[in-house]
Amino acid sequence: xxxxxxxxxxxxxxxxxxxxxxxxxxxxxxxxxxxxxxxxxxxxxxxxxxxxxxxxxxxxxxxxxxxxxxxxxxxxxxxxxxxxxxxxxxxxxxxxxxxxxxxxxxxxxxxxxxxxxxxxxxxxxxxxxxxxxxxxxxxxxxxxxxxxxxxxxxxxxxxxxxxxxxxxxxxxxxxxxxxxxxxxxxxxxxxxxxxxxxxxxxxxxxxxxxxxxxxxxxxxxxxxxxxxxxxxxxxxxxxxxxxxxxxxxxxxxxxxxxxxxxxxxxxxxxxxxxx
Amino acid sequence: xxxxxxxxxxxxxxxxxxxxxxxxxxxxxxxxxxxxxxxxxxxxxxxxxxxxxxxxxxxxxxxxxxxxxxxxxxxxxxxxxxxxxxxxxxxxxxxxxxxxxxxxxxxxxxxxxxxxxxxxxxxxxxxxxxxxxxxxxxxxxxxxxxxxxxxxxxxxxxxxxxxxxxxxxxxxxxxxxxxxxxxxxxxxxxxxxxxxxxxxxxxxxxxxxxxxxxxxxxxxxxxxxxxxxxxxxxxxxxxxxxxxxxxxxxxxxxxxxxxxxxxxxxxxxxxxxxxxxxxxxxxxxxxxxxxxxxxxxxxxxxxxxxxxxxxxxxxxxxxxxxxxxxxx
Numbered sequence: 171x172x173x174x175x176x177x178x179x180x181x182x183x184x185x186x187x188x189x190x191x192x193x194x195x196x197x198x199x200x201x202x203x204x205x206x207x208x209x210x211x212x213x214x215x216x217x218x219x220x221x222x223x224x225x226x227x228x229x230x231x232x233x234x235x236x237x238x239x240x241x242x243x244x245x246x247x248x249x250x251x252x253x254x255x256x257x258x259x260x261x262x263x264x265x266x267x268x269x270x271x272x273x274x275x276x277x278x279x280x281x282x283x284x285x286x287x288x289x290x291x292x293x294x295x296x297x298x299x300x301x302x303x304x305x306x307x308x309x310x311x312x313x314x315x316x317x318x319x320x321x322x323x324x325x326x327x328x329x330x331x332x333x334x335x336x337x338x339x340x341x342x343x344x345x346x347x348x349x350x351x352x353x354x355x356x357x358x359x360x361x362x363x364x365x366x367x368x369x370x371x372x373x374x375x376x377x378x379x380x381x382x383x384x385x386x387x388x389x390x391x392x393x394x395x396x397x398x399x400x401x402x403x404x405x406x407x408x409x410x411x412x413x414x415x416x417x418x419x420x421x422x423x424x425x426x427x428x429x430x431x432x433x434x435x436x437x438x439x440x441x442x443x444x445x
Numbered sequence: 446x447x448x449x450x451x452x453x454x455x456x457x458x459x460x461x462x463x464x465x466x467x468x469x470x471x472x473x474x475x476x477x478x479x480x481x482x483x484x485x486x487x488x489x490x491x492x493x494x495x496x497x498x499x500x501x502x503x504x505x506x507x508x509x510x511x512x513x514x515x516x517x518x519x520x521x522x523x524x525x526x527x528x529x530x531x532x533x534x535x536x537x538x539x540x541x542x543x544x545x546x547x548x549x550x551x552x553x554x555x556x557x558x559x560x561x562x563x564x565x566x567x568x569x570x571x572x573x574x575x576x577x578x579x580x581x582x583x584x585x586x587x588x589x590x591x592x593x594x595x596x597x598x599x600x601x602x603x604x605x606x607x608x609x610x611x612x613x614x615x616x617x618x619x620x621x622x623x624x625x626x627x628x629x630x631x632x633x634x635x636x637x638x639x640x641x642x643x644x645x646x647x648x649x650x651x652x653x654x655x656x657x658x659x660x661x662x663x664x665x666x667x668x669x670x671x672x673x674x675x676x677x678x679x680x681x682x683x684x685x686x687x688x689x690x691x692x693x694x695x696x697x698x699x700x701x702x703x704x705x706x707x708x709x710x711x712x713x714x715x716x717x718x719x720x721x722x723x724x725x726x727x728x729x730x731x732x733x734x735x736x737x738x739x740x741x742x743x744x745x746x747x748x749x750x751x752x753x754x755x756x757x758x759x760x761x762x763x764x765x766x767x768x769x770x771x772x773x
Contacts, residue, residue: 188506191516197548204545212533215574280529284590287493289518290546 191289198291205285205298206305209272213306223268224310227261228317234381235321244383247412251326254318255335255407256380259400261314262343263375265307267367269300269347273354274363282442293439300347307343311336327413335410338423342403345427345434352438379404399426446471446598446629447492452501454487454653461487462653464501469646471597474620474630476640476647476661478741484653485633489602492631493523505598519547522591525602530586532576536567539575539586540593547594554593561589565619581612588619598629605639617642637661637741649748656748665739667747671713672739673720676732679704688727692720698746704732707743 213220234242234253244252273296276282285295315323315336325332350367357363377391378384378400384392395401402422409416447469454462462484469475479485490496491503494514503510505517530539540561544554562571565585575583584604591599601620605613620643624630632644640647641661648658657664673693677685682704686697693716695709710716713736724731 188508188516188520190508190513191519191548193515193548201546204542208531208534208538208542211538212531215533279532280525280527281531283490283493283495283525284523284529284543285546286495287518287521287523288543288546288594289515289548 193289193291198294198297201291201294202297202301205295206301207298209299209302210305213302220306220309223265224313227257227264227310227314230260231257231314231317231321238381242382245385246414247408248322250318250322251324251412252383252408253381254314254323255411256378256404257318258311258314258336258339258407259342259404260375260380261310262307262339263346263371263400265310266303266343266346267350267364267371268306269303270350270354270357270363270367271360272299272303273351274357275360277355278359286442292443296348296351296435296438296442300344300351303347304340304344307340311339325411327409327411331410331416335407338406338410338420339403342399342423342427345431348431348434348438352434352441355438355441374398374400379408397422399423399430402426446473446506447475447631448502448504448507449488449492450502452488452491452498452503454484454491454496454499460653462491462498462650465650465653465655467648467655469629469631471629472624472627473646474624474632474644476644477631477633477650478635478637478640478647478664478744479650480635480741480745483650485650486602487653488650489523489525489600489631489633493521493600494518519594520597522594522596522599523602524584524588524591524599524604526604526606530575530583530590533574535572535574536562536578536582536586536589537571540590543590544593549593557593557595561592564592564622565589566615581608581615584608584612584616585619588616592623596628598631599623600631600633602633603635604632606635635741637665637739637744641665649744651745651749657744664744667744671710672737672743673708673710673713673717673735674737675706675720675734677704677706677729678732681729682706684727685724685729685731688723688729689720692716692723695747709739709743709747710736 235250239249353366354363357366377395384395402419406419406423449465449467452462452465477485491498494510494517497511505520508516510517537558540558541554544557562568605616646660648655693708694711698707717736
């Protein structure tokens with residue numbers, strides 16, 4: 171926390187030797203907290219955005235629970251218990267797209283330029299943004315569980331697995347935030363970022379086990395649906411909340427999350443550094 | 446304090462800067478003049494460590510922007526035409542955040558934020574979200590944000606573009622105070638009047654190249670001190686131009702598009718009176734007639750033969766024996 175400020179502006183050139191500034195190791199944490207705080211204040215002061223963001227998954231719950239649900243047969247469990255774990259995963263994935271919108275908004279308003287011109291950690295702007303979006307996702311997931319419970323969803327597998335289920339979903343959401351950070355920094359205007367965020371998400375969410383069993387899909391689609399992260403995460407959350415074998419899906423979900431983070435976090439930071 | 450040597454930067458095929466040199470001593474205000482797209486912002490972004498130059502070297506207080514950007518960042522403050530403040534935060538929250546990111550402790554960041562708010566007359570609005578601020582207040586807050594780190598060098602990218610005249614005067618007085626305290630300023634602007642008011646020295650860039658440098662008086666001397674400007678009916682344009690030959694001390698500039706005649710003059714009032722007598726004797730009445738100070742556009746036209754808002758060769762037709770294009 172030293173710096174700059176030690177040199178008075180009025181000191182004429184030649185009398186001062188400029189000490190090179192080394193960012194302390196703690197800079198990334200300190201700065202990420204500053205940025206996360208800023209973004210959370212922003213989220214809290216625009217509750218209408220949060221409301222709109224939660225209306226959509228609530229509509230999905232109502233639509234699939236009461237309109238399509240009767241026509242969808244899933245093996246072993248009641249449809250509402252099948253649906254809500256899927257909805258939780260869908261919610262965190264859609265929630266992660268807000269990272270793209272937020273960052274591209276900051277880019278287009280010049281705030282990213284201000285951050286880039288400050289002696290702060292290069293990764294902290296993205297770290298702070300993704301952490302703030304994670305906190306936002308925690309709120310939305312808890313809300314969806316409440317809505318799910320209201321329409322008949324129940325945890326049938328005990329408390330700790332239920333907590334683990336929420337953690338798994340949030341982890342995937344957090345790692346996906348880095349994909350959207352990269353997209354947001356690349357696209358640079360909020361409307362396009364929104365669209366560019368949804369494009370890859372749509373096939374992943376719908377060609378998955380979020381709403382229905384993948385058994386009824388044609389073979390080629392089933393092959394895709396079976397391996398992709400959203401199916402794995404939805405099945406993990408389902409097993410953790412309803413019981414059943416969990417290990418394989420859990421491991422796949424964790425591997426996917428780590429792989430996504432390992433690829434996109436460096437890409438996003440690189441994109442941030444080089445503008 | 447600011448040393449730029451042979452800096453070049455291209456974006457694909459477009460050469461944004463070509464071998465730009467600039468040297469600004471400590472405590473000086475350097476004006477950086479040029480039309481949109483001249484390369485001003487590219488130079489600002491290089492000095493603010495947002496872009497790396499392709500060639501050449503740029504240093505702030507002797508520190509290279511490319512090899513030691515973090516030290517440079519701790520020495521500079523950046524404020525610009527796009528007030529880069531968070532609309533959802535209050536003014537105070539914005540400044541404290543920037544203070545923290547300048548690596549100040551929490552307490553010091555608060556103190557500096559208060560100082561900045563006081564200085565820029567934003568104390569009353571300090572705890573309101575910025576989205577309730579007027580454009581001028583946002584711009585002041587943006588300048589305030591660049592001050593919380595007590596920068597040695599302030600980089601101002603068109604700080605008054607789009608501001609109303611009163612807010613512009615306020616901004617000028619803030620900048621003057623900072624200079625009085627020893628801050629070195631790079632002032633990017635499209636207004637000659639602004640460098641006239643604030644800058645010790647200026648450079649003019651066009652298409653990435655420095656085409657002139659000097660004090661604002663020296664720059665204005667390229668056009669003559671004042672200008673007689675008149676609008677006539679299109680039919681009378683050639684006749685009027687011919688009648689007024691011999692008036693003024695430079696090459697008249699004729700804009701056919703809107704039938705404007707602009708005559709540089711070294712003795713404004715006698716020249717204006719002489720012009721009126723000639724027109725009166727010939728029975729010609731212009732649509733409008735007046736004296737004005739030269740603008741950046743006039744300097745630019747004198748230097749390049751192009752208007753600042755032109756891209757093509759020119760919609761300006763030089764009339765008169767000598768060509769309007771003067772050596773740059």
